[in-house]
Amino acid sequence: MNVIWTPTAELSFVKELDKISKKWSINEIIDFINLVDDFVKKLELGLIEGKGSPKTNLRSFVISKQTTLYFDVFEDTQTIELLLFWNNKDNPKELKEFLNI
Template identity: 35%
Template sequence: MSKPDVIWSPVAELTYSQVLEYLNEYWTIKEIAAFIKRTDEVIGHIVNNPLLYPRSARSDVHKCVVVKQVSLFYRVTSGNIELLMFWDNRLDPNKLKF
């Protein structure tokens, strides 16, 4: 059985870049590298087991906490994993669409 493809939505690309920009502004290269490494690890876990992380009760979207401050929302589609967005967990959860 082949592994699913990972597709980054435009929103996922944008929100990931925003997290990296924030880290670049307020933290060090060490924290940026750790976040990138952790994100890669999490995506690897998702590829190996797409249903590993909990699914929203309201939709088919899964939520994975990348680090305490940032979560990744993704959807499993026919043979693919679609990364939807990175979310700052300190923001109002009522503003989430998922």
């Protein structure tokens, strides 16, 4: 499958990196980037499906204790859209607004 990063995914990824950099060292930043890279590769190969939502077609996967990635799968075009990297400590009401649910 082809993985596409939406602009929101790109921005939220950078935001997570910024949060990590304020609290941790470069090693943790590199670890997080590697976790995301590994996850995306597994998505491309179809090795990970993520947790589906009964209310929407969205899927999610916990990248780290602090971060969940939300994504959408389009079987007809064999495409996966990365939608949002969400810090699990943030307000859940804002998550619903970001994901339009």
